[in-house]
Amino acid sequence: MSGRRTGQVLLMLAGLIAWAVQFTIIYAVTSTLCGREWADATIIGVGSVHAVVLLTTIAALGVAALSLLQSRRVHGRLGETAAAPDRFISQAGMLISGLSLVVILWQGIPAFILPACA
Amino acid sequence: MTHVGRMALETTPHGLPWRCTAMNRAAVFVCALSLAGCSGVQSALDPAGGDALRIYWLTLIMTLGGTLIFLLVTGLLLYAIFAPPERRAWLGRRRTIVVGGLAFPIVVLSGLLPYGLIVMRDTDVPMPGALQVAVTGEQYWWRVKYPEEGARPEFSTANELIIPVGQPVTVTVTAADVIHSFWIPNLGGKIDMIPGRINRLSFTAERPGIYRGVCAEFCGDQHARMAFDVVALEPAAFDAWRAAQAKPAREPDLPSLVRGRDLFRAAGCGSCHVVRGTEADGAFGPDLTHVGSRRTIGAGQFPNNVGTLAGWIANTQHIKPGVRMPSYGSFTGEELRSLAAYLESLK
Numbered sequence: 001m002s003g004r005r006t007g008q009v010l011l012m013l014a015g016l017i018a019w020a021v022q023f024t025i026i027y028a029v030t031s032t033l034c035g036r037e038w039a040d041a042t043i044i045g046v047g048s049v050h051a052v053v054l055l056t057t058i059a060a061l062g063v064a065a066l067s068l069l070q071s072r073r074v075h076g077r078l079g080e081t082a083a084a085p086d087r088f089i090s091q092a093g094m095l096i097s098g099l100s101l102v103v104i105l106w107q108g109i110p111a112f113i114l115p116a117c118a
Numbered sequence: 119m120t121h122v123g124r125m126a127l128e129t130t131p132h133g134l135p136w137r138c139t140a141m142n143r144a145a146v147f148v149c150a151l152s153l154a155g156c157s158g159v160q161s162a163l164d165p166a167g168g169d170a171l172r173i174y175w176l177t178l179i180m181t182l183g184g185t186l187i188f189l190l191v192t193g194l195l196l197y198a199i200f201a202p203p204e205r206r207a208w209l210g211r212r213r214t215i216v217v218g219g220l221a222f223p224i225v226v227l228s229g230l231l232p233y234g235l236i237v238m239r240d241t242d243v244p245m246p247g248a249l250q251v252a253v254t255g256e257q258y259w260w261r262v263k264y265p266e267e268g269a270r271p272e273f274s275t276a277n278e279l280i281i282p283v284g285q286p287v288t289v290t291v292t293a294a295d296v297i298h299s300f301w302i303p304n305l306g307g308k309i310d311m312i313p314g315r316i317n318r319l320s321f322t323a324e325r326p327g328i329y330r331g332v333c334a335e336f337c338g339d340q341h342a343r344m345a346f347d348v349v350a351l352e353p354a355a356f357d358a359w360r361a362a363q364a365k366p367a368r369e370p371d372l373p374s375l376v377r378g379r380d381l382f383r384a385a386g387c388g389s390c391h392v393v394r395g396t397e398a399d400g401a402f403g404p405d406l407t408h409v410g411s412r413r414t415i416g417a418g419q420f421p422n423n424v425g426t427l428a429g430w431i432a433n434t435q436h437i438k439p440g441v442r443m444p445s446y447g448s449f450t451g452e453e454l455r456s457l458a459a460y461l462e463s464l465k
Contacts, residue, residue, distance in 0.1 A: 106227070109231060110235055113236060113239055114239050115239070118239070118242060
């Protein structure tokens with residue numbers, strides 16, 4: 001795969017990669033904080049678990065949003081004569097980034113409804 | 119369900135086996151449905167408290183919603199297959215796919231997720247003024263401890279949970295051997311009992327009655343026979359029960375009961391069982407101080423009486439193969455009757 005195509009595919013999957021990283025960090029950090037009884041610690045007045053989930057979720061949402069905007073920009077620049085794979089990848093990128101925004105939010109919501117170490 | 123089970127074994131007046139025609143099968147099915155109906159001592163569809171009611175509504179909404187969506191999708195699928203091409207064309211349009219395939223699931227799941235989480239959260243809220251009970255799951259029975267509360271002393275019982283109506287109850291659960299799960303369908307949700315970890319579940323019984331709890335996590339051979347009784351009493355009756363349970367075991371007052379107590383001692387039952395007020399102090403098995411006051415024996419398996427107690431002592435490994443208590447088949451009939459009568463007298 002050429003460097004250009006690699007970049008296109010990475011952009012297409014950026015939202016999903018952000019979700020996977022957010023998922024891993026939330027689970028690892030929450031398990032560690034709760035397991036070692038550090039969950040009561042605070043960061044800038046916010047509980048450590050909530051702070052980690054919040055920061056990770058905001059960062060992941062940012063990556064997914066940037067990927068959505070960039071995919072739209074790329075798709076807008078493609079003319080009618082563009083190659084079918086290019087059009088498909090940019091459209092899939094928009095769809096995947098949009099869905100990633102939703103699932104990243106879903107992944108973060110439980111921390112703010114359930115007790116930190118439920 | 120036993121009625122249905124017996125139906126299959128019935129014979130005709132001629133002694134021929136009852137033939138299971140399609141109509142008979144349908145009758146059995148309808149019968150089974152009605153017998154396993156919505157109400158009963160072990161039914162999540164008959165909530166007896168606010169916590170169970172919240173779970174009931176969540177179940178109802180998800181079941182009905184899921185059914186309606188399934189029917190809608192199936193209908194659209196059949197329409198897509200059988201409708202004329204010009205009439206089904208709208209199904210393949212981008213707008214249909216975006217609205218039906220993306221927006222609709224996102225909206226539905228975005229609503230269900232917080233709703234389900236809120237129901238989940240509310241089963242773990244520390245309730246002020248709650249009755250505290252500690253339950254330990256063991257293969258294949260339930261150790262139930264009522265901790266000291268003010269002037270009320272601590273005591274233990276087994277395989278039954280007696281609770282006051284209208285007062286929140288907080289049950290802390292753990293396990294001694296493998297993972298079990300504590301579930302009283304009429305009163306609340308399930309909570310896993312994990313060795314080395316303490317979980318918590320709160321609920322309130324809002325109507326007096328007898329309910330049944332079960333182990334909801336496969337825990338070994340006799341998992342299906344690991345149940346317990348739940349009795350919700352009016353507060354005054356609960357207080358009286360609690361006061362009675364805190365007392366030591368009553369002394370036997372009849373020769374046959376004295377004989378039973380002596381056999382209990384001689385056979386070494388006290389190595390595994392506690393009978394408070396006597397030298398029996400074994401902590402391995404259920405506390406038998408007031409075993410005669412319990413509704414059932416064998417973790418919810420049999421009504422509690424002299425006959426079932428005697429049968430249990432003599433045949434544990436036949437009734438529940440794999441339980442920790444060995445069968446004591448060496449007792450004579452007279453000895454078993456005395457021993458069972460003594461235990462039954464421990465009210």
